[in-house]
Amino acid sequence: MNSKYIETVIQLGRRDFMQLVAAASGAAALSWPSARTAWAAGMNPDMINAAFFVETKPTMIGKGQGWFEQSASAKFNWSEVGSGAEINTAMAAGSIDVAFSFGSSPAAAGISQSIPYEVVAMVDNIGPAEDMVVRKAANIKTPADFKGKKVATPFGSTSHFRLLGFLELHNLSQSDVTVLDMNPNAEVAAWHRGDIDAVYVWSPAKAQMLADGGEHFPTSQDLDAHGYVIADLIIARTEFLQKYPDAVTGIIKGYGRALDLWKTKPDEAAAIVAKEAGVTPEVAKNNLGEYDFVSLKDQLSPTWLGSPGKPGKFADVLKRTADFLVQQKSIRSAPSVEAFEKAINTEFLSRAVQG
Amino acid sequence: MLSLFRTSAPEGRLDAMPSMREEPPLIVILRRLHRLAALPGDRWVTIATLGFVILLWAMVTNLGLVRDLFLPGPALLWAGFVDLFEEGYKSRTLWEHAGLSLERVLGGFMTGAIVGTVLGLGMGYNRKIEAFFSPFIEFLRPLPQLAYLVLLIVWFGIGETSQIILLFLTGLPVSAVAAMDGVKSTPVQRVQAARSLGAGDWQIFRYVVFPSALHEIFTGARLAIGVVYATLIAAEMIAGSTGLGWMILDAGRFLRSEYVFVGIIIIGLMGFALDRLLLYLERRVVHWAGKS
Amino acid sequence: MRRSLTGTVNAWRLDRSDASRSSTKSGVLRGWMRDGRWLSIVSVLSAFVAWAILSAFRVVPSDLLPGPWEVFRTLVAILQDGYRGTTLWQNIFATLYRCGGGFLLACVTGIPLGLAMGYNSKIGAAFDYIVQFMRPLPPLSYLVLLILWLGTGDSSKIALLYLTAFPIVTSSAMAGVRSVKTQKVQAALSLGAGQWQVFLHVIFPSALPLIFTGARIALAVTFSTVVAAELMAAKDGLGWMVFSASHFLRNDVIILGIIVLGVLGMLLNRLILSLDAAIVHWRGVE
Numbered sequence: 001m002n003s004k005y006i007e008t009v010i011q012l013g014r015r016d017f018m019q020l021v022a023a024a025s026g027a028a029a030l031s032w033p034s035a036r037t038a039w040a041a042g043m044n045p046d047m048i049n050a051a052f053f054v055e056t057k058p059t060m061i062g063k064g065q066g067w068f069e070q071s072a073s074a075k076f077n078w079s080e081v082g083s084g085a086e087i088n089t090a091m092a093a094g095s096i097d098v099a100f101s102f103g104s105s106p107a108a109a110g111i112s113q114s115i116p117y118e119v120v121a122m123v124d125n126i127g128p129a130e131d132m133v134v135r136k137a138a139n140i141k142t143p144a145d146f147k148g149k150k151v152a153t154p155f156g157s158t159s160h161f162r163l164l165g166f167l168e169l170h171n172l173s174q175s176d177v178t179v180l181d182m183n184p185n186a187e188v189a190a191w192h193r194g195d196i197d198a199v200y201v202w203s204p205a206k207a208q209m210l211a212d213g214g215e216h217f218p219t220s221q222d223l224d225a226h227g228y229v230i231a232d233l234i235i236a237r238t239e240f241l242q243k244y245p246d247a248v249t250g251i252i253k254g255y256g257r258a259l260d261l262w263k264t265k266p267d268e269a270a271a272i273v274a275k276e277a278g279v280t281p282e283v284a285k286n287n288l289g290e291y292d293f294v295s296l297k298d299q300l301s302p303t304w305l306g307s308p309g310k311p312g313k314f315a316d317v318l319k320r321t322a323d324f325l326v327q328q329k330s331i332r333s334a335p336s337v338e339a340f341e342k343a344i345n346t347e348f349l350s351r352a353v354q355g
Numbered sequence: 356m357l358s359l360f361r362t363s364a365p366e367g368r369l370d371a372m373p374s375m376r377e378e379p380p381l382i383v384i385l386r387r388l389h390r391l392a393a394l395p396g397d398r399w400v401t402i403a404t405l406g407f408v409i410l411l412w413a414m415v416t417n418l419g420l421v422r423d424l425f426l427p428g429p430a431l432l433w434a435g436f437v438d439l440f441e442e443g444y445k446s447r448t449l450w451e452h453a454g455l456s457l458e459r460v461l462g463g464f465m466t467g468a469i470v471g472t473v474l475g476l477g478m479g480y481n482r483k484i485e486a487f488f489s490p491f492i493e494f495l496r497p498l499p500q501l502a503y504l505v506l507l508i509v510w511f512g513i514g515e516t517s518q519i520i521l522l523f524l525t526g527l528p529v530s531a532v533a534a535m536d537g538v539k540s541t542p543v544q545r546v547q548a549a550r551s552l553g554a555g556d557w558q559i560f561r562y563v564v565f566p567s568a569l570h571e572i573f574t575g576a577r578l579a580i581g582v583v584y585a586t587l588i589a590a591e592m593i594a595g596s597t598g599l600g601w602m603i604l605d606a607g608r609f610l611r612s613e614y615v616f617v618g619i620i621i622i623g624l625m626g627f628a629l630d631r632l633l634l635y636l637e638r639r640v641v642h643w644a645g646k647s
Numbered sequence: 648m649r650r651s652l653t654g655t656v657n658a659w660r661l662d663r664s665d666a667s668r669s670s671t672k673s674g675v676l677r678g679w680m681r682d683g684r685w686l687s688i689v690s691v692l693s694a695f696v697a698w699a700i701l702s703a704f705r706v707v708p709s710d711l712l713p714g715p716w717e718v719f720r721t722l723v724a725i726l727q728d729g730y731r732g733t734t735l736w737q738n739i740f741a742t743l744y745r746c747g748g749g750f751l752l753a754c755v756t757g758i759p760l761g762l763a764m765g766y767n768s769k770i771g772a773a774f775d776y777i778v779q780f781m782r783p784l785p786p787l788s789y790l791v792l793l794i795l796w797l798g799t800g801d802s803s804k805i806a807l808l809y810l811t812a813f814p815i816v817t818s819s820a821m822a823g824v825r826s827v828k829t830q831k832v833q834a835a836l837s838l839g840a841g842q843w844q845v846f847l848h849v850i851f852p853s854a855l856p857l858i859f860t861g862a863r864i865a866l867a868v869t870f871s872t873v874v875a876a877e878l879m880a881a882k883d884g885l886g887w888m889v890f891s892a893s894h895f896l897r898n899d900v901i902i903l904g905i906i907v908l909g910v911l912g913m914l915l916n917r918l919i920l921s922l923d924a925a926i927v928h929w930r931g932v933e
Contacts, residue, residue, distance in 0.1 A: 079799070079882065085608040086880070089791065092424055092610065095799040095880075109609055113424055150513075150596075156608040173446040178596045180513065181604065185894030192896060195512040329442070330609045397772035404773040425795055486686035491694070497867055497912025499874035502886065502905050505893045509901065510711060581783055582868070588785035589875050600788065607791035619788050626783025 045244055048251075049077045051087050051099040054184075056203045056287035057232075058258035059100045059123060060276035061269055067257050071250035082183025085156025087235075091117050097240040098251060101232040103158035108321035111343045112334050116238040118345040121252045121352075122299045122314075123232035127224065129290040130159050130202045132166070132217040133209045138197040140217060143170035146177045149197040152190060155181035158230035161321065163200040164328055165228040166219050188212075203287035204279045228324075229317050245348065252352040256296045262288060263295075296353050300346060307350055311341035318343075427613040435613030444602050444614070453621060456587060456598040459515075460629070463522020464583045468576055470523070471530025475575075476568070478531065479538025480560075488531075496528040500586040504593060513594045518587070525586045526579040533575020537568025566641075573637040577630055584626050599625075713899040718906070721899040730900060731891060733883045739907065741884040745801060746873040746915075749808025750866055757813045758858060761820025765854070771821060781814040786872045790879055799880035804873070811872045812865040819861020823854030859923045866919055870912055885911075 052063060062068045069076050079096060081087055084106030090096045092115045101123050110117065134140040138149060143166070153159045167177060182190060184205035190196050191209045198217070199209060210216065234255065241248045262269040270285035277284060299305045306312025315337050322334035409429065415421055416428030423431060439449045478485040478492075500521060507517040541564045549563045591600030599622050606614035695715060700706070702714030713721075725735050764771040764778075786807055793810075797803040827850050835849045877886030885908050892900035 083608075088610055089607075089794055090799050090880070093795050093798040093803075113610055114422070115424070115610075155605060175446045180596050181608070183894070185891075189894050189896050190513060193509065193512060195508075195514075325609070329445075330611070332611065332613075397768050400769045400772040401776055405776065408777075425792075483686055486684055487690045490687050490691045493913060493916075494909045497870060497916050498905065498909045499871040499886065499912070501871075501874045501878065502889050502908050505889050506898075506901055506905060509893065509898055578864075582871075584783060585785035585787070585872075589787040589878075592787055593878070600785070603788050603791070610795070612792070612795075615789075615791060619784065619792075622788050623780055623784040626785070627780060630783055 045247065046074055047077055048072060048074045048098055048240075048247065049079065049096040051079050051081045051090060051096045051102075053082070053101050053202075054080060054204070054277055055101060056207075056273050056277050056279065056284050057101060057123060057291065058262045058269065058273070058288075058293065059255065060273045061258035061261055062254045063100075064272055064276040065258070067254040068251050069254075071254035071257070072247040073250065074247055082185065083154035083157045083160075085154070088115060088156065091115050091235075091237060094237070096237070098234070098236050098248075100234055100255075102235050103161070104229070104231045104233060104318060105158045105161035105321050105325070106156050107233055107235065108318045108334075108340075109156065109325055109331050111318065111340055112322045112325070112331050117235045118238055118241060118343050119233050119305070119314075120236050120241065120248055120345055120348050121234040121255065121296070122294050122304060123234060123255070125292040125294055126158060126202075126220075126230045126232060127290070127292050128218075128220040129287070130162060130200065130230065131206070131220050132163070132198060132200050133206055133214040134198040134217045135191070135194075135196075136213055136215050140198065143172065146170075146172060146198070148176070148178075150178045150180060150195070151198040151200065152180040152182040152187045152196045153200040154183050154187075158232070159200040159202060161324070162219065162223055162228055162230060164330075165223050165226065165324065166200075168328075169222070169226060203290070204277045204283065207279065207283050207287055227320055230321075231314070231317070241345070241348070249348045249351045252296065252348055253355075256352060259293055259295065262293065296349060300350060300353060305344050305346050305349065308347050311344060315340040315344060424610055424612055427616055431613050432616055435611075436617045439614065439617055445605065447597060449621075452597060452599050452602050453625065456591065456600065456622075457625065459518060459522065459591075459598065460580070460584050460587050463519055463587065464526050464576075464580050466519075467523045467526025467583065468530045468579055471527040471579070472534040472572055472575075474527070475531035475534025475536075475572075476538055476565075479535040479568070480564075485535065492528045492531055495524065496532065500525050500582075501589055501593070504586075504590055508594055517594055518590045521590055522583050522587060526583045529579040529582060530572070530575050533571050533578070534568060537571030537575075538564055540571065541567040569641045570637075573633065573641060577633045577637075580629050580633060581626070584629065588622060710896070710898060713902060718899050718902050721903050725900070725903070730888055733888070735907075738883050738885050738888050739911070742873055742877070742886065742908075743911070745804045745808060745876065745884065746866075746870050748801075748805045749873075750812050750869045752805070752809045753812035753816050753865065753869075754862060757816035758820045761817040761858075762824055762851075762854070764817065765821040765824025766850075774817075775821075778814045778817050781810065782818070786811045787875045787878070790876065794880055803880070804876040807876045808869050808872055812869045815865040815868065816858075816861050819864075820854065820858050823857035823861075824850060826857060827853040855927050859919075859927050863916075863919050863923065866915060867912075870915055874908065 050068075052059065054060075063076075063078065079090070081090075081099075084103040087096070087099045087102050088106050088110045091099070091110065099117075107119060132151075140146060140149065146167075151163065153163050163179070167173070167179075180196065182196075184201050187196070187199050187201055188205050188208050191199065191214070192212060199205070200219075201209075234252065236248050236251075258269075261272075266285060266288070267281070270281045270288060273288060274281040274284035279287075294304055300307045300312075302310065302312045304312050304314050306314070318340040319334065319337045322331065322340075325331045326334050412426070413429050416423070416426055416431075427435065443449055444452060474488065478488055503524070504517065504521050507520055511517045511520065545563050545567065546559060549559050554562070587598075588600035588603075591598040592604040595601040599618055603615050603618040603622075606612075606618065698712075699715050702712050702717070722735075729735070730738070760774065764774055789810075790803070790807055793803040793806050797806055831849050831853065832845060835845050840848070873884070874886035874889070877884040878890060881887040885904055889901055889904035889908075892898070892904065
């Protein structure tokens with residue numbers, strides 16, 4: 001081959017090239033860790049990277065009215081996400097500090113994999129607010145009718161969790177039913193085009209599809225009874241909450257303020273949510289009513305998150321969720337309940353409640 | 356496996372020694388391995404580098420310098436592979452997922468390559484055909500595939516139809532340009548020589564132009580299958596519910612890095628194999644390449 | 648002179664395009680007509696007309712296929728008001744920035760490595776298998792991992808594009824060095840040239856055609872991939888615009904995005920082709 005011949009003829013600065021390559025890789029290796037933290041850091045207390053969903057919940061009020069920014073005394077860099085799975089990835093990568101309405105199911109997955117964040121508050125207990133919507137024309141009346149149909153849900157989310165539970169309970173496998181991974185926006189578009197037969201998702205997408213030739217296929221009560229409880233949470237990256245505890249407390253206070261507005265002046269609250277979520281105030285009010293928004297004080301009770309030093313039952317919910325995910329081979333293993341208890345940090349919540 | 360132990364006559368190779376014709380293939384393989392082990396320099400550098408990388412990988416993950424999430428260690432990766440192999444992924448075996456992906460690649464590639472080659476041959480021959488079709492080819496070729504996949508989904512819905520049309524449109528311009536270039540770079544002397552011997556148009560095509568263009572056609576085919584393959588994996592992530600690409604997407608949602616890695620390795624190996632397959636085919640078919 | 652896919656130019660070719668050109672005005676027009684170049688214009692125009700007819704007469708429902716006029720109006724609207732908080736220029740720039748960044752980084756690191764690999768068979772043996780394995784690896788398959796490692800910003804996307812372009816550029820550079828005729832090297836040496844001079848004046852120029860071919864292919868692949876990179880964790884860019892539009896049933900924005908992407912792709916291709924022609928003017932000459 002040519003190169004060998006050239007080599008023997010020239011005996012060239014082999015050393016020069018090797019040194020160059022070595023230097024380049026050395027430089028790359030050295031700069032790697034600091035480069036990474038440089039990408040992740042560079043936030044000052046002035047900027048908080050937050051992930052949110054477009055949804056019909058008081059979180060939209062806090063965002064839209066700037067109450068989070070006020071109470072946390074910081075500017076927010078908002079990133080919209082379509083599924084809790086995206087939040088897990090972003091948290092693992094260090095790209096976001098705080099996430100709103102993060103589902104209990106991706107939370108269980110994330111905590112099981114030691115992604116460094118902690119649950120600091122609850123947004124709601126979901127109940128019937130997330131459920132199955134089927135196309136009227138698809139004629140789905142019983143669970144067995146789902147065979148051969150296409151169901152869409154955002155993978156890794158609480159809806160996905162519920163859907164998997166539903167399939168499990170009724171002995172349907174993923175080769176019987178085609179399960180498609182789609183974010184809520186994509187689902188609405190696909191629904192409109194007639195591409196899918198059913199969805200398991202939350203509002204406003206859920207409401208839009210119900211209005212567009214869809215009907216309710218109730219599964220939530222059954223699933224809740226079988227232990228497939230789902231909830232939405234507020235989480236914060238561990239490094240972030242250790243560094244800026246006041247900001248975290250402030251965020252929770254801001255959420256409390258938004259929740260209060262819904263409890264005391266529902267019409268006004270619905271109007272703001274409607275604007276943020278792009279739906280009519282009636283639809284917004286309707287959807288808001290479906291959720292069980294546990295008040296900040298109640299979240300401290302043993303039923304839910306518990307108080308500092310006295311973990312509540314929610315850790316069990318997370319543990320059971322994780323166990324199911326292991327069974328589904330979605331995650332490798334689930335840690336003990338203690339790990340989940342440790343991942344729930346109610347200090348900021350209690351401080352926010354005390355005012 | 357049995358064929359390893361049976362002898363078979365090599366196909367008329369002039370350099371095959373009479374004694375080799377009687378040796379069972381297994382012995383031949385062992386002999387070749389022995390020759391490999393004795394090879395100095397380069398082969399060992401490759402093995403040494405790969406070994407070093409694997410060692411570094413194992414050390415870094417064992418020492419816990421990097422978390423499992425970001426970089427699963429060799430043991431974990433192996434466990435993941437065994438798991439996928441034995442129990443499949445989400446109620447389909449690994450073979451099924453790989454098979455579905457392979458089916459789509461080959462289907463899309465072959466339809467796109469055949470139609471593209473025919474079109475390209477026409478474009479190479481006739482300037483009018485070239486002038487008519489070249490705006491579309493020039494526009495389609497650099498157009499990012501995922502962008503018009505979105506449009507295809509709007510028109511044809513989610514499912515196999517959009518994927519196949521997408522792969523067809525991906526392979527077509529590459530093959531067309533390759534075939535066109537192949538025709539155009541036929542040495543004129545050969546055509547003139549053939550004509551002077553009294554060959555007709557069709558004979559010139561079949562015996563002069565087409566063989567001459569084959570090298571470029573195969574180069575184009577290798578490029579095409581690469582692009583089609585990459586596009587397929589992306590398409591499975593967007594509009595699929597089965598296949599290797601979908602498997603990686605799904606595993607990625609739950610941050611099952613070991614499944615993602617295994618999937619990537621399998622996808623890479625499959626892509627590598629497809630490329631080598633075409634290279635081998637080219638060598639068998641176009642055995643006159645490089646000779647003028 | 649047309650350049651074939653593999654970068655070779657054979658002077659003795661069927662394509663007698665040069666012969667049909669003449670210098671007089673009527674000669675040019677006649678040459679043009681004979682060339683059939685008017686056919687290209689006809690085909691593009693007829694495509695547009697077909698599009699307009701299909702949508703105007705509702706052969707295809709208008710929400711599935713907005714007509715050319717509607718897309719034009721969308722273009723004007725987006726230029727004025729932006730799309731979902733981003734301007735068209737912002738999206739174009741973001742996409743080009745990622746594409747260019749990944750591509751240039753790949754060239755800057757890949758070409759030297761490829762040259763080294765071609766020169767020195769040990770280096771070649773050390774890295775070749777890795778490079779060959781990276782080549783057929785579909786970029787989107789490891790995007791998730793890159794996002795995990797590098798975050799949701801531009802870094803993960805540029806890294807993806809870098810890893811896409813790198814093996815192509817590197818193997819072309821390696822092939823370029825290996826294709827240098829040893830007689831030339833010997834000739835230079837016999838004239839008393841030093842090692843560095845041999846490299847600079849003989850090897851590097853001889854390798855340049857293949858390097859440029861590799862760069863062309865790499866740029867094309869990188870441009871295709873940048874749209875894929877904007878599928879996950881993106882807030883701007885032309886790819887993001889198209890995906891987002893598909894979620895909100897804005898088919899007019901989808902078509903607009905595709906047209907802009909297509910035009911950009913063609914422009915980039917032309918750009919690197921002219922760079923190639925300008926710099927590597929000795930291509931094909933032995």
